[in-house]
Amino acid sequence: MSKRQRTCVPLGADESGSADYEVGYGRPPRASRFxxxxxxxxxxxxxxxxxLMEAxxxxxxxxxxxxxxxxxxxxTKLEVVSRQLVDASCRGQLGxxxxxxxxxxxxxAAKADLSSNLMPASAHLIDETDRQIIASFAAMIRAGAQIDPAAAVNASADDDDADALGEAGPPQQGFAASLPPPACH
Known part of the structure; x- marks a missing residue:
């Protein structure tokens, strides 16, 4: 395979109008060059x-x-939207x-700030009734009692019906049976 050698001629010297300029491979006519x-x-x-996200x-x-x-x-429009979002949140719009x-x-850091600002420790006061409920529940757990969620739901529904009628309900099973009735705070 032989390669054809090209001769280097300055662009100004090889005018397509001159007699010695040869048009061919690597040598386009002067008029069609860039x-x-x-x-x-x-x-x-x-x-x-x-x-869509890029847009x-x-x-x-x-x-x-x-x-x-x-x-x-x-x-920026992002700053405008963020201001509107914060303002809407301050106006009480839950969404x-x-x-x-x-x-x-x-x-x-945001989680820590929000949790400390939303739920102050003073909002979680525990009274004697709450302590009794917690103690009886802890005793049941220590004893290894099995908690039946269906029985608990049915028992709480029966309690509500009995309270509404002013009657004492039938003996119940599940964790709700051993807990004292909740007191209104």
Missing amino acids: KPGQCGNPKGRPRKPKT VERELDCTAVVREGGREKRL ATRLLLREMGGTA
Whole structure:
């Protein structure tokens, strides 16, 4: 296999109009060559199809002009949406609160802040009735009693019916039988 050697001739010296210029492999006619600054692939590589998430992310990064306190501010649309979500949650919209808590639930610091702010320790006061219920339940667990969920549900339903009629119900089985009736707080 033999390779054809090309001679290096400066572009200005080999005019297609001159008699010694030979058109051939690697030597196109001067008129069909790319002009200086012209790209060989003007349309470029075709773009891949955009997904919905890419389009949403790109749109959330765009800025929007927002009036706040009589002044105009430039914020990204993501910042605007997050402010609206927090405001809706503060107004008491449960769906916004759930979404906000779910999105914040990823960080341990957010969980710690939310748990300390939502349920203060003073809200969990235990009175004597609660202590009796806990003690009797712990005794049943230590004794190895089997808890039948169906019996517990039926027993609590029977208790409610008997309380409504003012009657004492029949003897019951399950963990609800050994617990004292709950007192209203």
